[in-house]
Amino acid sequence: MDYNELVQKRQEGVIDDLEFLLTQKDLAEIYLEDMKSRGERPNNENAVKWLCEYENNHLYEQL
Secondary structure (H helix, E strand, O other), rough: OOOOHHHHHHHHHHOHHHHHHHOOOOHHHHHHHHHHHOOOOOOHHHHHHHHHHHHHHOOOOOO
C-alpha cells in the first residue's frame, strides 16, 4: 500500500493512527524502539502523540 492510500484510509477512519504508523516500516522501527526505551506499550494514543512529535522534529529534514 502506498503512502497516499494509507493517508486516505486514515482520514476515512478505515485504519487508526497506530496501524497507519506500523504499516510504514521505516517509521514503525523508530516508533517501536522509542516505545521500548520509554517502557510504554504501543497504542493508538501514544501513536498519535509520537507521530505529531516526529513530524514536528523532522518536518524540514527532507526539504
